[in-house]
Amino acid sequence: MVEIPTLSGTSGTQNQVQEPQPTLLPQHALFYGEHELTLDDKNRLLVPAEIRKSLDPVADGEGLMVVYGPNGKPWFYTEKYWRGLVIKEDPANLNVKEAQIKYLQLNVGMARRVEWDKQGRVVMPDKTLRRSAIGKDVTLVGLGNHLELWNRNEWEIRSNELLEKSSEIALQAMEAKRSENKA
Secondary structure, X not given: OEEEEXXXXXXXXXXXXOOOOOOOOOOOOOEOOEEEEEOXXXXXXXXXXXXXHHOOHHHHOOOEEXXXXXXXXXXXXXXXXXXXXXXXXXXXXXXXXXXXXXXHHHHHHOOEEEOOOOOOEEEOOHHHHHHHOOOOEEEEEEOEOOEEEEEHHHHHHHHHHHHHOHHHHHHHHHHHHHHHHHO
């Protein structure tokens, strides 16, 4: 018999070691695929049923948050995932750096909350559409933790570029992951 600390912090004599339970990461919706859509005259976008069904109001929130991604396209996050991003990046003191201010202005100040109606449509904010020059014919692209909204023609060009360079992109991603793991 060996003296082993137990998970409760007290020690005792035991025949086997209790393995601590792994900490589970918070679950959030996983977005994927390409969805060709059209904004109607009232700037309503039909969120595909496949996406709506994958969202849990308790885990993900009741709406989506629209922010401008680094590529200038509207990005949609679930409400609760977005809150987690904002809290994680929220400066805890008054010595806020200019980069943090810009981040908050872009991702909080310019963010808009949208909810779908009974038909599954969200009204896209006019400013968002104007600033991003999306147009009426769009493609909603799932990228794991968020959705991106692209002008359909621009997405077609971009997706063809990605397909042409798929081997190169895969190698770059593997190298980036190796570098990240070394750090």
